[in-house]
Amino acid sequence: MSQAPSPASRGRPRDPRTRTAILTAARALLDNGGLTAVTIEAIAAKAGVSRPTIYRYWPNAPAVAMAAFLEASGAPAAGKTSRSPLAALRAQLHAVADAFAAPGGRSVAAMVAAAQSETELAKAFRNEFIARNRDAARLMLERCIAEQLVFPPADIDLALDLIFGPLFYRLLMGHAPITRGFVDQLLDAVVPAL
Amino acid sequence: MSQAPSPASRGRPRDPRTRTAILTAARALLDNGGLTAVTIEAIAAKAGVSRPTIYRYWPNAPAVAMAAFLEASGAPAAGKTSRSPLAALRAQLHAVADAFAAPGGRSVAAMVAAAQSETELAKAFRNEFIARNRDAARLMLERCIAEQLVFPPADIDLALDLIFGPLFYRLLMGHAPITRGFVDQLLDAVVPAL
Amino acid sequence: MSQAPSPASRGRPRDPRTRTAILTAARALLDNGGLTAVTIEAIAAKAGVSRPTIYRYWPNAPAVAMAAFLEASGAPAAGKTSRSPLAALRAQLHAVADAFAAPGGRSVAAMVAAAQSETELAKAFRNEFIARNRDAARLMLERCIAEQLVFPPADIDLALDLIFGPLFYRLLMGHAPITRGFVDQLLDAVVPAL
Amino acid sequence: MSQAPSPASRGRPRDPRTRTAILTAARALLDNGGLTAVTIEAIAAKAGVSRPTIYRYWPNAPAVAMAAFLEASGAPAAGKTSRSPLAALRAQLHAVADAFAAPGGRSVAAMVAAAQSETELAKAFRNEFIARNRDAARLMLERCIAEQLVFPPADIDLALDLIFGPLFYRLLMGHAPITRGFVDQLLDAVVPAL
DNA sequence: CGGTAAACGAGACGGTACGTCGTGTCTTTGA
DNA sequence: TCAAAGACACGACGTACCGTCTCGTTTACCG
Numbered sequence: 001m002s003q004a005p006s007p008a009s010r011g012r013p014r015d016p017r018t019r020t021a022i023l024t025a026a027r028a029l030l031d032n033g034g035l036t037a038v039t040i041e042a043i044a045a046k047a048g049v050s051r052p053t054i055y056r057y058w059p060n061a062p063a064v065a066m067a068a069f070l071e072a073s074g075a076p077a078a079g080k081t082s083r084s085p086l087a088a089l090r091a092q093l094h095a096v097a098d099a100f101a102a103p104g105g106r107s108v109a110a111m112v113a114a115a116q117s118e119t120e121l122a123k124a125f126r127n128e129f130i131a132r133n134r135d136a137a138r139l140m141l142e143r144c145i146a147e148q149l150v151f152p153p154a155d156i157d158l159a160l161d162l163i164f165g166p167l168f169y170r171l172l173m174g175h176a177p178i179t180r181g182f183v184d185q186l187l188d189a190v191v192p193a194l
Numbered sequence: 195m196s197q198a199p200s201p202a203s204r205g206r207p208r209d210p211r212t213r214t215a216i217l218t219a220a221r222a223l224l225d226n227g228g229l230t231a232v233t234i235e236a237i238a239a240k241a242g243v244s245r246p247t248i249y250r251y252w253p254n255a256p257a258v259a260m261a262a263f264l265e266a267s268g269a270p271a272a273g274k275t276s277r278s279p280l281a282a283l284r285a286q287l288h289a290v291a292d293a294f295a296a297p298g299g300r301s302v303a304a305m306v307a308a309a310q311s312e313t314e315l316a317k318a319f320r321n322e323f324i325a326r327n328r329d330a331a332r333l334m335l336e337r338c339i340a341e342q343l344v345f346p347p348a349d350i351d352l353a354l355d356l357i358f359g360p361l362f363y364r365l366l367m368g369h370a371p372i373t374r375g376f377v378d379q380l381l382d383a384v385v386p387a388l
Numbered sequence: 389m390s391q392a393p394s395p396a397s398r399g400r401p402r403d404p405r406t407r408t409a410i411l412t413a414a415r416a417l418l419d420n421g422g423l424t425a426v427t428i429e430a431i432a433a434k435a436g437v438s439r440p441t442i443y444r445y446w447p448n449a450p451a452v453a454m455a456a457f458l459e460a461s462g463a464p465a466a467g468k469t470s471r472s473p474l475a476a477l478r479a480q481l482h483a484v485a486d487a488f489a490a491p492g493g494r495s496v497a498a499m500v501a502a503a504q505s506e507t508e509l510a511k512a513f514r515n516e517f518i519a520r521n522r523d524a525a526r527l528m529l530e531r532c533i534a535e536q537l538v539f540p541p542a543d544i545d546l547a548l549d550l551i552f553g554p555l556f557y558r559l560l561m562g563h564a565p566i567t568r569g570f571v572d573q574l575l576d577a578v579v580p581a582l
Numbered sequence: 583m584s585q586a587p588s589p590a591s592r593g594r595p596r597d598p599r600t601r602t603a604i605l606t607a608a609r610a611l612l613d614n615g616g617l618t619a620v621t622i623e624a625i626a627a628k629a630g631v632s633r634p635t636i637y638r639y640w641p642n643a644p645a646v647a648m649a650a651f652l653e654a655s656g657a658p659a660a661g662k663t664s665r666s667p668l669a670a671l672r673a674q675l676h677a678v679a680d681a682f683a684a685p686g687g688r689s690v691a692a693m694v695a696a697a698q699s700e701t702e703l704a705k706a707f708r709n710e711f712i713a714r715n716r717d718a719a720r721l722m723l724e725r726c727i728a729e730q731l732v733f734p735p736a737d738i739d740l741a742l743d744l745i746f747g748p749l750f751y752r753l754l755m756g757h758a759p760i761t762r763g764f765v766d767q768l769l770d771a772v773v774p775a776l
Numbered sequence: 777c778g779g780t781a782a783a784c785g786a787g788a789c790g791g792t793a794c795g796t797c798g799t800g801t802c803t804t805t806g807a
Numbered sequence: 808t809c810a811a812a813g814a815c816a817c818g819a820c821g822t823a824c825c826g827t828c829t830c831g832t833t834t835a836c837c838g
Contacts, residue, residue: 035310036311070360109310111368113307114304116229116307117228117230122368125367125369126368130367154379158380161370162380162384164363165356168359168362168363169359169362170355170359172306172309173306173316173320173324176355178353184350185352186352189352190356190383193385
């Protein structure tokens with residue numbers, strides 16, 4: 001009966017604990033059980049939240065899983081700037097390798113899989129997780145170039161593909177383990193190629 | 195009361211058309227709709243076969259999909275031996291790139307995804323599809339080494355990871371297209387690194 | 389600590405248009421779609437009113453429907469006193485028959501149905517709608533008796549049951565139409581029986 | 583792979599206990615709780631049957647309730663033929679009155695209500711329950727006429743409306759109890775009117 | 777005239793039930 | 808013995824309303 005031109009929030013505000021509870025539950029389910037365990041039903045039960053509430057936040061189960069995954073996989077530990085950029089890059093990739101090798105690494109693979117069926121998820125995964133890793137590595141590479149530790153490559157994106165490609169390849173195929181030694185070999189082979 | 199227990203087949207033999215019909219239907223569903231479209235229900239309807247029959251051949255839907263995929267992705271076209279092994283390797287990878295870029299490439303990604311949740315599928319995919327590609331490439335590489343076209347690398351499997359990794363990386367992330375130019379750049383960077 | 393609970397209104401008075409809007413919307417939904425279409429959600433949307441507001445007026449959806457129905461089914465048109473009371477009674481029942489036969493008649497049936505599950509509604513329906521019709525007819529009957537047009541029946545309530553019973557029976561069972569001819573036959577049979 | 587022109591049943595036959603279990607559970611829920619208690623969920627739980635199974639038999643909850651009701655309200659006890667047909671009619675109506683007055687009478691009202699929203703249910707209720715009662719009464723009436731106990735009425739269906747209408751009217755409105763005395767009064771008024 | 781109390785809209789939230797889909801198993805009949 | 812048809816329990820889906828609540832805003836009255 002009266003108008004409602006309020007610019008900012010209208011209605012009852014969302015309880016911030018709801019969102020957190022959902023994502024925490026989803027993350028836990030993802031870590032055990034993998035992607036198929038992340039059902040709306042299970043999340044609702046574990047988070048103590050009703051199913052419709054989850055749908056108020058995300059459109060379906062994989063979307064929740066992706067959100068939980070991205071939230072959890074925060075910013076990659078920033079390489080210490082004190083070290084040489086080449087050492088920093090190596091350290092950074094070691095961190096990625098560790099993450100992939102750890103039980104949580106299965107989640108990464110699961111999210112890659114999930115991103116195959118829905119464009120929205122693919123975009124989110126690419127723009128958040130993938131871009132995050134690439135950007136960090138790109139920064140290091142550019143510092144190396146600036147300090148003339150490596151020869152400027154024709155295409156820095158190709159260089160990033162050369163570095164990350166084999167890592168994900170091993171993660172997803174599982175034909176060989178992802179060790180620190182593997183990362184070292186990888187860098188030793190790629191860096192001179194630039 | 196019962197006669198000779200014929201050592202081989204007992205009772206009504208399996209109609210070979212059944213198996214074919216199932217795989218054909220599964221393949222069709224995989225190509226449109228992707229992995230989620232490959233349901234036992236849909237296969238049964240499309241193949242004109244009952245659901246229990248499918249279960250008599252495979253344990254679940256992803257397994258049928260994988261079988262259909264592997265059956266369809268036959269042996270990679272053998273590189274002409276007349277050419278230089280390096281050119282043959284390049285030609286082979288061009289073929290892979292073409293396959294990945296084609297609509298069927300989505301199926302490859304789908305199967306990678308499917309292989310994440312079940313060990314059995316992962317093994318099948320690795321031992322058939324991945325190994326097939328790697329073995330073909332390994333053969334070429336070894337010929338190159340034999341003809342002293344490339345320096346013998348410390349680890350030939352690492353070399354294969356360097357080659358195939360970026361290809362799958364692009365396929366699965368979709369952050370950049372998989373062109374023949376990309377393959378050429380890739381080889382130009384990797385080969386001298388060996 | 390708390391002062392006089394001012395007997396009359398405190399705070400902002402209710403906007404009279406709110407009540408009207410809700411009842412109008414409920415009535416419209418009742419007429420199409422029937423009772424199941426009368427949901428709080430739909431009323432709120434149609435009336436441009438928030439859901440809690442409706443609950444401030446009535447406890448649940450059927451109650452709103454009943455209120456809307458009773459409000460709409462105003463007093464039965466008073467029979468002209470100039471005519472003979474018997475003719476007036478007949479005219480009155482013709483009006484009821486017309487109302488039942490009209491599309492709005494479905495609402496009557498719907499409210500009978502609604503009254504089955506909740507005592508409160510049953511009481512309201514009985515005391516308002518049923519009583520209204522019975523009282524009007526009783527008045528006419530008593531006039532007939534006073535004017536010695538009919539023999540004084542033992543039980544006037546039974547007489548009313550004899551008159552209204554078949555009408556509602558046909559309305560609710562739908563095994564035969566409710567025509568004016570039916571009303572005439574009904575009266576012709578019942579009146580001499582008294 | 584082969585055609586299926588088998589005339590009789592194909593596939594696994596329905597377990598007859600399933601149907602019974604569902605109807606029994608529905609009937610129990612209907613008797614306590616009324617129509618709103620008859621939810622597919624509750625039936626499934628009580629009958630130890632899965633929800634989809636129920637949907638394989640009936641399209642929705644009211645339909646199950648109706649089926650349960652009709653199954654339970656078997657044939658009306660046939661009046662002893664040894665008595666006079668008038669006495670038999672009276673006895674039959676006494677039985678109906680008893681049924682209406684008993685707790686199960688609420689179910690009858692509930693089914694009348696349910697029949698208001700769906701044509702299919704209305705038809706079933708009319709053709710089974712209503713017709714059953716009417717036919718039994720019609721038979722008695724016709725015998726009375728044959729034995730010249732009552733004057734042949736112009737319209738026997740109207741006579742049935744006169745008899746059953748008030749009964750249902752009281753059942754549904756609840757403004758007065760349904761006693762045997764009421765039935766007697768009813769007959770005493772209606773029979774001479776014919 | 778300014779404080780207070782209620783009306784009101786918006787929307788979050790936990791529930792319950794819905795009707796559907798797909799799964800994997802089992803039980804028949806028929807080839 | 809294979810195969811087709813279909814019954815069945817199970818689990819999850821995504822949706823619709825429910826009734827309650829917590830806000831922010833509005834509007835009257837009353838001190």
